[in-house]
Amino acid sequence: xxxxxxxxxxxxxxxxxxxxxxxxxxxxxxxxxxxxxxxxxxxxxxxxxxxxxxxxxxxxxxxxxxxxxxxxxxxxxxxxxxxxxxxxxxxxxxxxxx
Amino acid sequence: xxxxxxxxxxxxxxxxxxxxxxxxxxxxxxxxxxxxxxxxxxxxxxxxxxxxxxxxxxxxxxxxxxxxxxxxxxxxxxxxxxxxxxxxxxxxxxxxxxxxxxxxxxxxxxxxxxxxxxxxxxxxxxxxxxxxxxxxxxxxxxxxxxxxxxxxxxxxxxxxxxxxxxxxxxxxxxxxxxxxxxxxxxxxxxxxxxxxxxxxxxxxxxxxxxxxxxxxxxxxxxxxxxxxxxxxxxxxxxxxxxxxxxxxxxxxxxxxxxxxxxxxxxxxxxxxxxxxxxxxxxxxxxxxxxxxxxxxxxxxxxxxxxxxxxxxxxxxxxxxxxxxxxxxxxxxxxxxxxxxxxxxxxxxxxxxxxxxxxxxxxxxxxxxxxxxxxxxxxxxxxxxxxxxxxxxxxxxxxxxxxxxxxxxxxxxxxxxxxxxxxxxxxxxxxxxxxxxxxxxxxxxxxxxxxxxxxxxxxxxxxxxxxxxxxxxxxxxxxxxxxxxxxxxxxxxxxxxxxxxxxxxxxxxxxxxxx
Numbered sequence: 001x002x003x004x005x006x007x008x009x010x011x012x013x014x015x016x017x018x019x020x021x022x023x024x025x026x027x028x029x030x031x032x033x034x035x036x037x038x039x040x041x042x043x044x045x046x047x048x049x050x051x052x053x054x055x056x057x058x059x060x061x062x063x064x065x066x067x068x069x070x071x072x073x074x075x076x077x078x079x080x081x082x083x084x085x086x087x088x089x090x091x092x093x094x095x096x097x098x
Numbered sequence: 099x100x101x102x103x104x105x106x107x108x109x110x111x112x113x114x115x116x117x118x119x120x121x122x123x124x125x126x127x128x129x130x131x132x133x134x135x136x137x138x139x140x141x142x143x144x145x146x147x148x149x150x151x152x153x154x155x156x157x158x159x160x161x162x163x164x165x166x167x168x169x170x171x172x173x174x175x176x177x178x179x180x181x182x183x184x185x186x187x188x189x190x191x192x193x194x195x196x197x198x199x200x201x202x203x204x205x206x207x208x209x210x211x212x213x214x215x216x217x218x219x220x221x222x223x224x225x226x227x228x229x230x231x232x233x234x235x236x237x238x239x240x241x242x243x244x245x246x247x248x249x250x251x252x253x254x255x256x257x258x259x260x261x262x263x264x265x266x267x268x269x270x271x272x273x274x275x276x277x278x279x280x281x282x283x284x285x286x287x288x289x290x291x292x293x294x295x296x297x298x299x300x301x302x303x304x305x306x307x308x309x310x311x312x313x314x315x316x317x318x319x320x321x322x323x324x325x326x327x328x329x330x331x332x333x334x335x336x337x338x339x340x341x342x343x344x345x346x347x348x349x350x351x352x353x354x355x356x357x358x359x360x361x362x363x364x365x366x367x368x369x370x371x372x373x374x375x376x377x378x379x380x381x382x383x384x385x386x387x388x389x390x391x392x393x394x395x396x397x398x399x400x401x402x403x404x405x406x407x408x409x410x411x412x413x414x415x416x417x418x419x420x421x422x423x424x425x426x427x428x429x430x431x432x433x434x435x436x437x438x439x440x441x442x443x444x445x446x447x448x449x450x451x452x453x454x455x456x457x458x459x460x461x462x463x464x465x466x467x468x469x470x471x472x473x474x475x476x477x478x479x480x481x482x483x484x485x486x487x488x489x490x491x492x493x494x495x496x497x498x499x500x501x502x503x504x505x506x507x508x509x510x511x512x513x514x515x516x517x518x519x520x521x522x523x524x525x526x527x528x529x530x531x532x533x534x535x536x537x538x539x540x541x542x543x544x545x546x547x548x549x550x551x552x553x554x555x556x557x558x559x560x561x562x563x564x565x566x567x568x569x570x571x572x573x574x575x576x577x578x579x580x581x582x583x584x585x586x587x588x589x590x591x592x593x594x595x596x597x598x599x600x601x602x603x604x605x606x607x608x609x610x611x612x
Contacts, residue, residue, distance in 0.1 A: 009468060012472050014452075015471050015475070016427075016455075016468060017451040017452050018455045018456050018467065018468075019440075019452040020456065020464075028464070032468060034526075035415065035469060035526060038415075041412055042413050042416060042482070042489055045413075045485065045492065046485060046489050047488075050492060051491055053487055056494075056541070056542055057345065057543045059342070062342040070207075070340070072206055072207065076207075077433075079206050080203050080205075080206070081434060082431060082432070089433055091447050092446060092447050092450050093444070093446050093447065096446050
């Protein structure tokens with residue numbers, strides 16, 4: 001399995017929407033390399049014939065009646081937002097102007 | 099009875115005194131608020147609480163007293179106060195997850211467990227400290243300062259639920275709520291000499307617990323006695339349609355199980371892989387003592403092997419960050435919490451998100467998000483996340499094979515006693531190893547309980563004993579736990595916390611610092 005390097009961390013930070021300074025990238029790459037190395041045995045532990053478990057206690061077809069349930073009011077939903085206008089969340093520009 | 103004796107009682111004893119009219123709930127809540135004011139603040143304070151909810155707690159207490167005086171039938175724990183881990187959302191009190199990204203955030207709704215606590219009329223003393231988003235084993239990763247271990251103020255109280263455990267251990271609260279994803283209830287319980295239980299996955303609703311790893315997270319009770327945890331799990335447990343993983347057939351009769359008082363004929367399995375090498379000598383000694391006591395009480399002790407547990411920690415550190423990285427994507431600076439604007443360049447939502455998450459998340463949270471993003475990324479998914487899920491099956495099979503031979507399993511809860519503050523901060527991997535004995539239960543969804551097993555010879559610090567049972571058999575860990583607790587207390591001549599050092603008042607120091 002490939003080791004994790006500084007460029008990988010920079011790419012992952014971008015995917016995860018976390019700005020990182022050069023120092024932070026260096027430190028994170030070193031720490032993650034150690035962690036990734038220590039968990040690599042996992043990929044050798046189970047053969048392909050072992051089924052994957054996604055949930056500890058499998059439940060299927062968990063449904064509810066199709067009626068309006070507990071919902072927040074608009075004011076409640078917006079109460080913790082950094083910015084709101086006209087009953088909606090307000091965000092900065094979605095696209096960069098070109 | 100003095101206030102100092104009162105706060106040292108168990109929750110069950112407090113409930114009995116309230117029912118008999120010997121004390122009022124207002125007196126009881128005030129005694130705990132006084133204790134918090136005396137020892138929680140200041141440079142050398144315990145700092146278990148991020149928010150103290152005195153006014154509401156006293157109002158609920160006064161209401162309980164009035165109802166009781168009027169002869170109303172009340173819940174057994176009505177009027178007994180409780181502290182809430184600050185990962186669980188509450189109306190009327192801030193919920194921060196110990197993160198800067200949620201500083202001052204007020205939830206518009208109550209978690210299901212909070213609704214149940216309100217319905218039982220238990221006054222909430224406040225919100226307790228934790229590692230940011232419950233990521234850590236020492237509570238040092240809180241954005242709002244560390245919590246101290248009441249047994250030794252220079253040591254960690256465990257994590258992530260160090261605040262809840264320290265509050266209960268230092269008599270600031272008789273009960274608390276915790277959450278356990280890989281040991282966050284049981285490891286703090288172990289290092290502070292308290293009791294904590296991770297119920298069967300789905301036995302207690304997770305609605306309103308800020309999610310870290312959804313397939314592992316579980317809310318559970320924190321207390322000083324096994325019976326108290328059983329009583330609290332009965333308050334918060336049960337089916338909840340708002341949590342689609344909630345069980346309709348969870349274990350009942352937990353307090354009855356704790357009161358049963360015998361283990362004669364039960365088969366208890368010692369997990370070969372979870373003691374011995376890598377475990378502190380004093381931990382091993384206390385563990386062997388507990389085995390001897392259970393044997394004398396008529397239980398049959400056998401050794402079982404769980405050969406795949408060696409892979410459990412690695413699998414956990416792939417599954418947990420993977421789920422955490424997607425659960426924490428919602429902190430985007432739009433719907434709640436912090437918004438930080440980039441200092442230069444165009445002001446787009448993507449750049450605002452990057453700046454917000456950079457400023458709002460601490461190092462450990464960033465580390466886990468990056469690790470999870472890595473494990474889930476194209477080309478690595480099968481090798482990492484897929485493999486980890488297959489290991490999860492192997493761990494479940496190990497438990498199935500073990501429980502085919504025995505009724506409950508037993509191990510030390512943690513490999514060591516409480517380590518010093520700061521000792522493992524620069525070495526994330528050694529911090530992760532703290533959870534080696536607690537993680538398998540989360541991977542398999544089974545219940546686990548920790549109770550105090552004595553003090554280690556080499557450092558005089560608490561050792562925890564862990565009991566595990568099959569899914570939906572929570573009653574068994576309460577039954578065996580209560581018996582072991584009474585055998586140990588008979589040996590010690592009282593609860594283990596009686597041996598904890600007296601805490602000096604920090605109230606004056608806190609006053610001066612303000």
